Structures are given as C-alpha cells and as structure tokens.
Amino acid sequence: MGRHRRSSETERGGSRRLLLSYVDLLVLSFCCLGILTAWLIYGAGGISPSSASAVDAPVVRYTPVGAPTEIPKAGAPAGTTKAPVPAKSAVAAKPAAPKPSPAPKAITAAPPQRIIYPAAGMDVVVHPLKPGSGDMDSRSIVPPETMDGYWLTPYGQPGVGSVNTTYVIGHSWEGQDAPFNHLSAAAVPGDVFTVVTAKAKLSYRVDSVTTYTKSTLKDSPIWSVVPNRLVLISCYTQDLWGKNVAVVASPLRAK
The missing domain is CATH 1.20.5 (Single alpha-helices involved in coiled-coils or other helix-helix interfaces)
Incomplete structure (x- = not known):
C-alpha cells in the first residue's frame, strides 16, 4: 500500500x-x-517611438540677449571677469586763447550837477541856466539870487566828447559865507576839485585864478573855445560891483 x-x-x-x-x-x-x-508596426514603418516624438516636438530656437558673458579661463578664480581695456585717451585740445577784455566805455559829456572843491571849502549844487540873447552878446550874465551854481547851457559840458568850454557862475555875497565867496580868497593854481555829472565824477586841476574888471571880462581869453575846459566865475569879494574872479581848470587824465 x-x-x-x-x-x-x-x-x-x-x-x-x-x-x-x-x-x-x-x-x-x-x-x-x-x-x-x-x-511590424514601428520597425517596418521606419519610425521609432523616439523618432515620432522628435518629429512632433516643436523646434525652439534660442536667441541670446545682450553681450555674451566671457567664460573665465581655467585656473581663474570664480566670479571674476577680465577688466575692460581702457580706451586711448583723446589728445587734449589746446585751451582757447582768452578773449581780449573790452575797452572801458568812454564817459560821455554831461551837464554838471555838483561841484566839490575841498581846498576852497566849496560844495555847491549846480543848475542849468539859459541866458537871454542880450546877455550872451554882452557876456554880462547875472545868475539868480541864490547861493547855488548855474551852468550856462549854450556852452560846453564836462566829459569826453565836450565841444566847448564849460561855464559855471554864482553869486558872492557881502557879509555872508556863500560858497562862491571862497574863490576870491582860497582858490590857487594846482588845486584839484570834482565835478559831478549824471554819468561820472570828473577831476579838474586849477590852471589859473584871474581877476577882471567887469568891463574887460567880455573880451578876456576865458571865452575861447576849449573843449572840456571848465571856468568858475563870480564877483570878486574885495570889489563886488567892480570886478569878477575867474578860476580856469583842466580835466585830469584818468590813470
């Protein structure tokens, strides 16, 4: 079993x-x-699965943006790039020649507004005065009864461009300390005084101090045409009714 x-x-x-x-x-x-x-399906048709995937896949092209980054050489420390080669500096341009300074503007002639004469203790305001035709002919011009000065407008003006002698007249006063009184006793050749205009302060030097009788003043040389010359005229304090004093001055050249 x-x-x-x-x-x-x-x-x-x-x-x-x-x-x-x-x-x-x-x-x-x-x-x-x-x-x-x-x-039979893939091999006989000549197309492999991998090939079919390659055909169906879209082609993507890469376009680099910006400049390519330089690949560091072997042995170079990571994170370092070659320093850019400095461009050759341009040849320095020659400095432009300095422009010539403009010539100072000329001080044109203008009416006198004030006279400052320290040596004669005189600081007086000047007003314009236009004599009548009869006074011009006789050259016996009487200013207004004030202690100010008066510029005779038919004649010259002080300053560059003057075409005639400038005349400023004023009264001397008996028994009063008037500005023009000082011309008779204090003015001497060589004194320097200032004439103020609307455009400048002009310096003048006294050339002569002369006393004339009222009858001879008309034909005296002070009436000659001398551009930019200045003449101060007043009564002579020692003979207010019979004589005049004339202070003739020329402009000082600017330094």
Whole structure:
C-alpha cells in the first residue's frame, strides 16, 4: 500500500511539471507574437517611438540677449571677469586763447550837477541856466539870487566828447559865507576839485585864478573855445560891483 501511494504521487507530480511546461510555452509564444507585432508596426514603418516624438516636438530656437558673458579661463578664480581695456585717451585740445577784455566805455559829456572843491571849502549844487540873447552878446550874465551854481547851457559840458568850454557862475555875497565867496580868497593854481555829472565824477586841476574888471571880462581869453575846459566865475569879494574872479581848470587824465 505504501509503495503504490508514492507511485501515484509521483505520477501526479510529473503531470504537474509537464503542465507547467505547456503554460510557459504558451506565454513565450504570446511574447514573441507581441514583439513581432511591435516590429511590424514601428520597425517596418521606419519610425521609432523616439523618432515620432522628435518629429512632433516643436523646434525652439534660442536667441541670446545682450553681450555674451566671457567664460573665465581655467585656473581663474570664480566670479571674476577680465577688466575692460581702457580706451586711448583723446589728445587734449589746446585751451582757447582768452578773449581780449573790452575797452572801458568812454564817459560821455554831461551837464554838471555838483561841484566839490575841498581846498576852497566849496560844495555847491549846480543848475542849468539859459541866458537871454542880450546877455550872451554882452557876456554880462547875472545868475539868480541864490547861493547855488548855474551852468550856462549854450556852452560846453564836462566829459569826453565836450565841444566847448564849460561855464559855471554864482553869486558872492557881502557879509555872508556863500560858497562862491571862497574863490576870491582860497582858490590857487594846482588845486584839484570834482565835478559831478549824471554819468561820472570828473577831476579838474586849477590852471589859473584871474581877476577882471567887469568891463574887460567880455573880451578876456576865458571865452575861447576849449573843449572840456571848465571856468568858475563870480564877483570878486574885495570889489563886488567892480570886478569878477575867474578860476580856469583842466580835466585830469584818468590813470
């Protein structure tokens, strides 16, 4: 009984092994059939899955933006780039020649407005006065009854461009300390005084101090035409009714 049971088990084991071999063959056949089918689909058509993906994928072109970054050479420390070579400096231009300074503007002639004569203690305002035709002919001009000075407008003006002698007249007063009184006693040749106009302050030096009788003043040389010369005229304090004093001055040249 025991030997017969083992024999039966042996037969069943051999049949089981044979059955597994058939199954393996069947699986192998299906695998071969799958491989053959895949080859027919992809291999025979000349297109592999990878090729199909390559054809279908869009082509992307890269355009670099900006200047390319220089790749550091081997051995160079990371993060460093070659310093740019400095451009050759342009040749320095020669400095422009300085422009000549403009010539100072000439002080044109203008009416006198004030006379400052320190040596004679005189500081007087000057007003314009236009004599009548009869006074001009006789040259016996009487100024208004004030202590101010009066510029005779028909004649010259002080300053550059003057065309005639400038005349300023004023009264001397008996018993009063009037500005023009000082011309008789204090004015001497060489004195310097200032004539103020609307455009400048002009310096004059006294050339002469002369006393004339009223009858001879008309024909005296003080009436000669001398551009930019200035003459101060008043009554002579020692003889107010009979004589006149004339102070003739010329402009000082500007330094």
